[in-house]
Amino acid sequence: MATHLENQRATVLDRQSAKLAPPPMYQVVLLNDDYTPMEFVVAVLQRIFGKNEDEAAHIMLKVHHEGRGVCGVYPRDIAATRVEMVRQMAHARQHPLQCVMEPAPEA
Ligand code: TYC
Numbered sequence: 001m002a003t004h005l006e007n008q009r010a011t012v013l014d015r016q017s018a019k020l021a022p023p024p025m026y027q028v029v030l031l032n033d034d035y036t037p038m039e040f041v042v043a044v045l046q047r048i049f050g051k052n053e054d055e056a057a058h059i060m061l062k063v064h065h066e067g068r069g070v071c072g073v074y075p076r077d078i079a080a081t082r083v084e085m086v087r088q089m090a091h092a093r094q095h096p097l098q099c100v101m102e103p104a105p106e107a
Helices: 004-020 038-049 053-066 076-092
Strands: 025-031 068-075 098-103
Touching (some): 025 038, 025 076, 038 068, 053 068, 068 076, 076 098
Antiparallel strands (some): 025 068, 025 098
């Protein structure tokens, strides 16, 4: 049977792991289409995902050639907000650009 001290230790560890466990992470993914201008996608990546011009161009070309590309990995609320910002920016300019979030693969 566990002693009182062992029980106390288990409780402390439970609390610590509850406090320190990293949040589940989500990747924000841009999808390719035939109509959204490349310059607009680069601007989105700079404005919403903080990429510099070279990084943004690299991601845009990856999406253009491979169909999709990861823009960033964030906790759920931040990922959801950025997806919404991309959708608003695209809608405002009437571009069909699509953006989704999905659980990030475990490291
Ligand atoms: N394929 C688009 C074009 O040729 C460019 C593009 C890149 C569109 C990435 C969407 O997520 C995208 N104009």
